[in-house]
Amino acid sequence: MTGTSGALLEVDGLSVTFPSEDGEVHAVRDVSFAVEPGEVLGVVGESGSGKSVSLMAVPRLLPGSARVTGSIRFDGTELVGAKPETLRGLRGSEMAMIFQDPMSSMNPVHTVGRQIAEARRAHASVSKDEAWRDAVAALALVDIPQPETRAKQYPHEFSGGMRQRAMIAMAMVNKPRLIIADEPTTALDVTVQAQVLEVLDQARVESGASLVLVSHDLGVVAGTADRVQVMYGGTIVETGPTEEVFERPRMPYTVGLLSSLPAVDQIGGRLHPIPGAPPSLVSLPPGCSFAPRCPIVEDACREAEPELVEVGTGDAAQRSSTIGTDHLSRCRRWDVLAEGSTENLFSRTEVPA
Ligand SMILES: Nc1ncnc2c1ncn2[C@@H]1O[C@H](COP(=O)(O)OP(=O)(O)OP(=O)(O)O)[C@@H](O)[C@H]1O
Ligand SMILES: [Mg+2]
Numbered sequence: 606m607t608g609t610s611g612a613l614l615e616v617d618g619l620s621v622t623f624p625s626e627d628g629e630v631h632a633v634r635d636v637s638f639a640v641e642p643g644e645v646l647g648v649v650g651e652s653g654s655g656k657s658v659s660l661m662a663v664p665r666l667l668p669g670s671a672r673v674t675g676s677i678r679f680d681g682t683e684l685v686g687a688k689p690e691t692l693r694g695l696r697g698s699e700m701a702m703i704f705q706d707p708m709s710s711m712n713p714v715h716t717v718g719r720q721i722a723e724a725r726r727a728h729a730s731v732s733k734d735e736a737w738r739d740a741v742a743a744l745a746l747v748d749i750p751q752p753e754t755r756a757k758q759y760p761h762e763f764s765g766g767m768r769q770r771a772m773i774a775m776a777m778v779n780k781p782r783l784i785i786a787d788e789p790t791t792a793l794d795v796t797v798q799a800q801v802l803e804v805l806d807q808a809r810v811e812s813g814a815s816l817v818l819v820s821h822d823l824g825v826v827a828g829t830a831d832r833v834q835v836m837y838g839g840t841i842v843e844t845g846p847t848e849e850v851f852e853r854p855r856m857p858y859t860v861g862l863l864s865s866l867p868a869v870d871q872i873g874g875r876l877h878p879i880p881g882a883p884p885s886l887v888s889l890p891p892g893c894s895f896a897p898r899c900p901i902v903e904d905a906c907r908e909a910e911p912e913l914v915e916v917g918t919g920d921a922a923q924r925s926s927t928i929g930t931d932h933l934s935r936c937r938r939w940d941v942l943a944e945g946s947t948e949n950l951f952s953r954t955e956v957p958a
C-alpha cells in the first residue's frame with residue numbers, strides 16, 4: 606500500500622468533500638491508484654462520478670472549500686498538506702494539465718507563442734529568445750503547420766482543434782513527467798478529436814511522460830490506455846489492464862457502460878443507456894452505490910459497500926488489495942459475470958439468483 610512500487614504518482618485513500626446547503630458532498634471516496642512512468646491510465650464513468658475532482662486534487666486545483674484527505678505522492682513527495690510553493694513548482698513543469706476548453710486556459714490578449722514561451726520561462730532559467738524557440742518547437746511537436754508564423758498569432762486566429770493542440774504544446778514545453786488530460790477533446794468536432802488525440806499521444810510517446818486521460822469515449826480509452834479505472838458514485842468500482850477490463854468486465858456498472866456504446870459495425874444501432882440515475886453524493890446508500898440500478902443485486906449488496914477485490918485470472922485471484930497491478934472489482938457478485946455472458950445483462954427480465 607505504500608511506496609513500494611516505482612510509481613510516479615501514488616494516490617492512496619484519497620477523499621474529497623465539499624460543504625453544501627444539503628450537507629457534505631462526498632465527491633471522491635477512498636480512491637487509490639498508481640501511475641507508473643510512461644504509463645497511460647484511462648479514467649471513465651458517468652457525469653458526476655468524481656473523475657475531475659479526484660484528478661484536480663493532484664495538482665491542488667480544487668476550490669478552497671474542498672476538504673482533501675488521504676495521500677497523493679508524486680515521485681515520492683507527499684502533496685497533501687505540502688506547502689503551496691511545492692505545488693507551484695510542480696504545476697506546469699513536472700506535471701501538466703490539459704482541460705476541455707482551451708479558450709478558458711489561454712489569454713486572448715497575448716500571442717500563442719508568447720504564452721507558451723512564458724510557461725517555459727516560469728519554470729526554467731532560459732533567455733526570452735530561447736523560450737521563444739522552445740515555444741516554436743513545441744508547436745511543431747503538435748503538428749501546427751508553419752509554427753514560426755503561427756506562434757505570432759492570437760488564440761482567436763486558431764481553429765478549435767489548433768487551439769487545443771497549442772494547449773498541448775504549452776503543457777509539453779517543460780517536458781512534464783505527468784500529463785493530466787481531462788476530456789481534452791470533448792469540445793471539438795469528431796474528426797478533429799482524433800487528430801488532437803493522436804498529437805497528444807505522439808507528444809507523450811516522444812517525451813516518455815505518463816498520462817492520465819479522462820474521457821467519455823470508451824473507444825478512445827481502449828485505443829490509448831494501458832490501464833483503465835471505472836468510477837461510480839465518487840469511487841473506483843473496477844480497474845485493471847484496459848483489455849482485461851473491457852473484454853472481461855467484472856462489475857455490472859462497467860458492463861452497462863460498455864453496452865451503452867454503439868458497436869463500431871452498428872452505426873445507428875440502438876444505444877442501451879443504464880436505466881436509473883447515479884446516487885446522490887450527499888446521502889449515499891449504505892451498501893453498493895450501484896445497487897439501485899444493478900440487474901444482479903441481492904440483499905447483501907445493500908448492507909455494506911463492497912471492497913475492491915482481485916478478480917483477475919491466475920494466482921492473484923481472490924486476493925484482496927487496495928493498490929493492485931491487476932484486475933479489481935467492487936462487486937460481491939463478480940463471479941456471476943465470470944460465469945456467463947455479460948452481453949444481455951441489462952436487458953434480462955430475470956435476474957439470476
Ligand atoms: N466546487 C464544488 N463544490 C461542490 N461540489 C462539487 C464541486 N466540484 C464538484 N462537485 C461535485 O463533485 C461531484 C464529482 O464531480 P466531478 O466534476 O469530479 O465529476 P466528473 O466525473 O468529472 O463528471 P463529468 O463527466 O461531468 O466531468 C459532483 O457531484 C459535483 O457536483
Ligand atoms: Mg469532469
